[in-house]
Structure formats: C-alpha cells, structure tokens
Amino acid sequence: YKPTCEGHPGQIKKAVKLIAGASRPLLYIGGGVILSGAHKELRALAETLQAPVTWTLMGIGGFPAGHPLSLGMLGMH
Numbered sequence: 001y002k003p004t005c006e007g008h009p010g011q012i013k014k015a016v017k018l019i020a021g022a023s024r025p026l027l028y029i030g031g032g033v034i035l036s037g038a039h040k041e042l043r044a045l046a047e048t049l050q051a052p053v054t055w056t057l058m059g060i061g062g063f064p065a066g067h068p069l070s071l072g073m074l075g076m077h
Contacts, residue, residue: 005036025051028074031058039063 053063054071
C-alpha cells in the first residue's frame with residue numbers, strides 16, 4: 001500500500017497565506033515530519049519564520065531539541 005501524499009495546490013497556497021499573515025506563528029509538529037523525512041524543510045521553515053517549534057509524542061526527533069526555537073514536547077497527546 002502506497003498512498004499518494006501530495007498536497008492540493010489550492011490548500012497549500014491558503015496555508016502559506018495564513019502562516020505568512022500570522023503575527024506570532026507557532027509550529028506544532030507530529031509524526032508526519034518523521035514519516036515524510038521533512039526535518040530539513042521544517043528547520044528551514046522555522047528559521048525563516050523565526051517561529052518556535054513544539055511537538056507531539058510521535059514528533060520527537062522531528063526538530064532538534066537544543067535549537068533556540070525549540071519549545072520541547074507539549075503534553076502527551
């Protein structure tokens with residue numbers, strides 16, 4: 001089983017617009033970052049936005065815990 005995991009262009013544009021318009025963005029990541037191997041992209045996004053990053057239990061390892069923008073894990077679920 002290999003699902004297609006591509007974003008819809010319209011939804012991506014809408015997300016970019018919302019994030020770009022945020023006055024204090026926060027990135028709350030989960031296991032999808034791990035599964036997709038998007039560690040570098042996440043770090044680049046966080047650094048570009050200067051947005052703090054927090055994660056779920058399944059997102060541990062998706063962003064460096066020692067990074068200045070890291071908030072660590074937020075709760076258990």
